[in-house]
């Protein structure tokens with residue numbers, strides 16, 4: 501099943517399930533003790549179901565229906581307690597960045613929860629004189645409160661999968677600064693339950709900028725797989741329902757600028773599309789531009805990369 505956070509035509513925020521291509525069933529009526537002034541509806545849904553998002557036909561028959569045309573998609577989780585990210589988690593990206601380290605020695609990092617936006621939203625570049633790159637990634641949403649989960653139980657705490665763009669300013673400032681500007685974490689458009697996603701090792705991820713393919717990767721090439729990443733993250737910090745873990749980006753990162761359109765497409769997970777604006781950008785007040793891991797000057801053509809890998 502596919503779940504999404506949305507704002508209806510009356511301006512009310514909700515969570516629903518896609519019952520067909522153009523119809524959403526509003527799930528608020530199925531949430532026990534739903535509080536319209538509380539956490540985001542999707543977080544209340546996760547808490548009330550323990551993260552097992554399955555509903556019967558008879559449950560859904562009780563729900564109000566909306567046309568997809570009448571709603572606005574919100575960030576999949578508008579208010580996560582945290583967004584946990586893997587720094588370097590594909591060999592080809594490690595090579596393009598000339599990085600000696602990966603998650604084995606770097607651990608994970610946090611992106612500000614206030615940086616999330618949704619499908620169709622705008623990524624706003626804050627500075628005129630810095631480089632900003634797209635990083636397309638597979639992400640997952642935690643279904644229930646979890647600490648120290650072993651690797652072999654880690655997938656049990658996943659409510660579902662989604663697409664994420666880990667927007668990044670290049671340079672030597674801390675990752676938590678470079679990746680936490682408002683709008684720098686587009687996530688969605690929807691959550692797809694694990695039964696519908698199937699084997700992660702079969703999935704491919706493609707990121708396009710203005711329709712041109714930049715990233716084309718097998719999820720099977722993750723250095724740290726999804727269960728290992730969840731288990732490790734949960735050993736550092738307690739995971740809460742609605743927390744987002746993003747798994748890292750493959751080779752093919754590259755600069756984005758004003759008026760670009762970015763899309764991340766993952767088989768059976770969906771396509772997340774956003775636009776980019778530099779309106780209101782100012783000179784950067786920090787001086788990290790020449791420091792930090794060095795990205796390629798030009799985008800590595802996908803085909804030559806595949807030839808080199810093959």
Ligand code: MN
Pocket residue numbers: 585586587635637666748749
């Ligand atoms: Mn990333």
